Amino acid sequence: MYIPPHFEEIDAKQITTIVDTAPLACIVAQTENGLIANHIPLLAVPDGSLVGHVALANDMHRLIAEGQEIMAIFRGEDAYVSPNFYPTKPEHHRHVPTWNYQVVHVYGAISFQHDERSKRAAVGLLTRNHEQRVNGKAAWRMADAPADYMEKMLAGIVAFRISVTRTLAKSKLSQNREPRDYLGAIAGLYATGHDALAQTMEGRLKVSD
Numbered sequence: 001m002y003i004p005p006h007f008e009e010i011d012a013k014q015i016t017t018i019v020d021t022a023p024l025a026c027i028v029a030q031t032e033n034g035l036i037a038n039h040i041p042l043l044a045v046p047d048g049s050l051v052g053h054v055a056l057a058n059d060m061h062r063l064i065a066e067g068q069e070i071m072a073i074f075r076g077e078d079a080y081v082s083p084n085f086y087p088t089k090p091e092h093h094r095h096v097p098t099w100n101y102q103v104v105h106v107y108g109a110i111s112f113q114h115d116e117r118s119k120r121a122a123v124g125l126l127t128r129n130h131e132q133r134v135n136g137k138a139a140w141r142m143a144d145a146p147a148d149y150m151e152k153m154l155a156g157i158v159a160f161r162i163s164v165t166r167t168l169a170k171s172k173l174s175q176n177r178e179p180r181d182y183l184g185a186i187a188g189l190y191a192t193g194h195d196a197l198a199q200t201m202e203g204r205l206k207v208s209d
Contacts, residue, residue, distance in 0.1 A: 001105055001168055006176050009102070009169035018076040018104050018169070019044055023130075025052075025072040025106075031063040042072060042162070043126050050106065050162040053122045061112045061158045070110045072162060076102030077197040081174065085188030086181040100185070100197060104169045108162040116151075122159035173201050 009015060025042045028035065038060050042050040050072060054060050064070065078101035089095050113119065124142055131139035142150055174185040182201070189198035 001103070001170060003168065003170045007170050007172045009104075009171040014102075014171065015104055015167065015169045016044070018102050019074050019106070022074050022076050025050075025074050027060070027070055027072050027110075029060075029064045029068060029070040029110075033063060036060065036063060041126060041130075042074075043129055045125065048164055050108070050164065051122050051125055051159070052162075053119065053126075053157045053159045056156050056158055058158075061160065064110060064112075066111055067109045069107060069165070070162065072106045072108070074104040074106070076104075077194065077200065078102070079189055079192065079194035079197050081185055082188060085184045086177070087184045088178070088181055095181075098172075100173050100189070100201075102169075102171045102173070102200070104167065106162070106164055107166045107168075108164040110160055110162050113159040113161065116154055119154045119157055119159045123154070123157070171200075173197075173204065175204075 009018075019042075023041045023043065024039055026037050026039050027042075028037045038054065038058065040052050040054060042052045045051050078099060081098045081100050083089050083093075083095035083097060086095050113122075120142070127140065127142065131141075145153075174182050177185065182205075186198045186201050189195075189201070
């Protein structure tokens with residue numbers, strides 16, 4: 001990934017936030033069949049690794065070798081930025097359209113787990129995390145489903161864990177613009193319905209103050 005120094009994201013909190021709020025990762029790997037990509041929700045666990053699971057019918061766990069390096073791409077908010085957002089445009093017209101975004105590339109060795117204990121752990125961790133966000137105290141639990149049904153569902157998946165070796169992150173958020181154009185980009189993003197990205201940019205202003 002091309003990362004100019006002024007767009008390199010080194011704030012661990014920002015990187016964690018992107019991974020946490022955009023958990024549907026694109027897992028890319030080189031195989032005998034060429035490059036493959038799968039879109040799978042991942043969860044970062046306390047030891048720093050990423051946990052997920054795939055359908056047993058998905059050839060991903062057969063095509064990727066045990067311990068092979070893969071890349072997981074997490075895409076945060078993104079939006080088109082028009083030159084019209086910049087207050088300085090009428091002064092010199094030296095602006096062109098661009099795109100603001102945040103993205104994290106995580107590299108690591110993947111290992112697949114076929115035992116029921118690992119599969120229950122993966123499903124439990126992922127569902128607990130997302131259910132608590134969506135339903136709070138009324139969160140769905142694995143125990144809510146009939147035992148035989150749950151066993152059947154677990155038999156149809158393969159769990160996996162990615163041991164992270166390196167992380168590259170990029171926040172292209174108009175940092176290369178002068179202050180009034182930066183503020184103009186924020187206002188333009190709000191005006192075009194990209195509130196989350198605008199708020200992220202506002203947050204960076206508060207940190208630098």
